Every structure is written in C-alpha cells, then in structure tokens.
Amino acid sequence: MRDLQCISRASQIGVLALIAVLASVRPASADLTAFLGVTSTPENRTLGGFAAGAGFLIVGFEFEYANVGEDDVDPLPGLRTVSGNVLLNTPGDLLGGIQRYGTVGFGGYREELRNVSETNAAMNIGGGAKIKLIGPLRVRLDYRVFKLQGSPLYETYHRFYAGANLAF
Numbered sequence: 223m224r225d226l227q228c229i230s231r232a233s234q235i236g237v238l239a240l241i242a243v244l245a246s247v248r249p250a251s252a253d254l255t256a257f258l259g260v261t262s263t264p265e266n267r268t269l270g271g272f273a274a275g276a277g278f279l280i281v282g283f284e285f286e287y288a289n290v291g292e293d294d295v296d297p298l299p300g301l302r303t304v305s306g307n308v309l310l311n312t313p314g315d316l317l318g319g320i321q322r323y324g325t326v327g328f329g330g331y332r333e334e335l336r337n338v339s340e341t342n343a344a345m346n347i348g349g350g351a352k353i354k355l356i357g358p359l360r361v362r363l364d365y366r367v368f369k370l371q372g373s374p375l376y377e378t379y380h381r382f383y384a385g386a387n388l389a390f
Contacts, residue, residue, distance in 0.1 A: 251277055251389060252275065252276040252389070253274075253276075253360075253388060255273040255275075255362050255385040255386065256385055256386050257270065257271055257273070257288075258385070259364075259381055259384065259385075260382055261290050261301070261379055261381045262380050263376050263378065265298060267290055267293065269383070270288070270289060271287050271288030271289060272286070272287055273286040275307075277309065279311075280310060280311050280312070281308070281309070282309035282323070283307070283309070284306070284325075285304075285305075285306055286303075286305050287302075288301075288302070288303050288381070289302045289303075290302075292335060294336065299333050299335035299374075299375050300333070300335070301333050301379060302332045303330070303331045303344055303346075303368060304329045304330055305328060305329030305346055306328060307325045308326055308327065309323045309324070309325045310324050310325075311323045319353065320351055320353050320354070321351065321352040321354075322349070322350070322351050323349060323351070323352070324348075325347070325350075325366070326345075326346070326347050327347075328343070328344070328345050330344060331343075331344040331368070331370055331374070333370065333375060333376070340370075340372050340374045341372075342370065342371045342373075342374070343372070344368050344369065344371065345371075346368045347366070348365050348367060348381075350363050350364035351363050358388055359386070359387070359388060359389075360387040361384065362384070362387040363383075364383050364384075364385070365380075365381070366381045368380075
C-alpha cells in the first residue's frame with residue numbers, strides 16, 4: 223500500500239512539473255523584414271532585399287534575398303544573394319526591447335558585370351539588432367560579411383542595412 227502511495231505522489235509531481243513546463247514554453251515567433259542598405263565592395267553602392275524568419279526563444283532561422291544593381295558606368299558588378307541563416311538571439315523583452323543577434327548562413331550568389339557572370343555558393347557571418355518601436359513594428363540593423371566561392375570578381379563583400387521589421 224505504501225508503494226502505491228509513493229507512486230501516486232510521484233505521478234502527481236510529474237504531472238504538475240509537465241504542466242509547469244508546458245505553461246512556460248513560448249510559442250514560435252516569426253518576422254518579416256524589408257531592407258535598404260549599402261555594400262562597400264568595391265565601392266559604396268545601395269542594395270535592397272527582404273528576409274523572413276522564425277525562431278524559438280534564442281535560436282532562429284531565416285531566408286534572405288538581397289540585390290545590388292550592376293553599374294555599367296563605373297563599371298561595378300551586380301550581386302544577388304540568397305541564403306538560409308541560423309541566428310542566436312538575446313531575448314528582446316529582457317533588454318529594453320532590443321534583441322541582439324549573431325548569424326551565420328549559407329546559400330548562393332550571382333555576380334554580373336557586362337558579359338561576365340559567376341554563380342556559385344556563398345557563406346555569410348554577421349550580427350545585428352532588432353529594436354522595438356510600436357507594437358509589432360521594429361527597426362532592424364544588420365552587418366554581414368559574405369565570402370563568395372568559385373571565381374567571383376570580388377571574393378568578399380561587406381554589407382550593412384537598416385530595415386522595417388514586423389514581428390508576429
């Protein structure tokens with residue numbers, strides 16, 4: 223009889239612990255970003271793009287597309303990148319509405335200048351912050367370094383952008 227009471231008490235504690243864990247789990251969050259920025263490779267030029275992501279507490283994943291237009295006058299190559307990235311985030315609600323993150327990603331690129339083009343793999347590393355404004359609207363600041371594989375005209379691109387970020 224005493225063994226049954228111990229098992230019953232242990233199962234009650236287990237059920238309460240499970241309820242506590244389930245009640246404290248944050249649901250997945252997602253966000254969309256539209257951005258404008260600048261690349262300094264080989265000279266300062268504007269770029270645009272978008273990102274869509276989802277995350278759990280401190281780990282996030284995103285898909286990103288960015289485009290720098292070709293400049294025939296100077297001549298400077300155009301660059302399109304597509305990447306999947308993993309982000310490690312700080313909890314934004316705990317730090318005054320500022321969520322900082324580091325990111326690493328892998329994808330592809332296409333670099334074009336006149337009749338010369340290169341399409342291959344690209345890796346990136348960087349970081350940034352998402353700063354809460356009003357409700358679900360945030361400002362996103364991001365810096366990345368891209369390493370292009372294959373035979374591009376420029377192997378390393380640096381990029382900084384500011385964007386409008388909508389969390390949901």
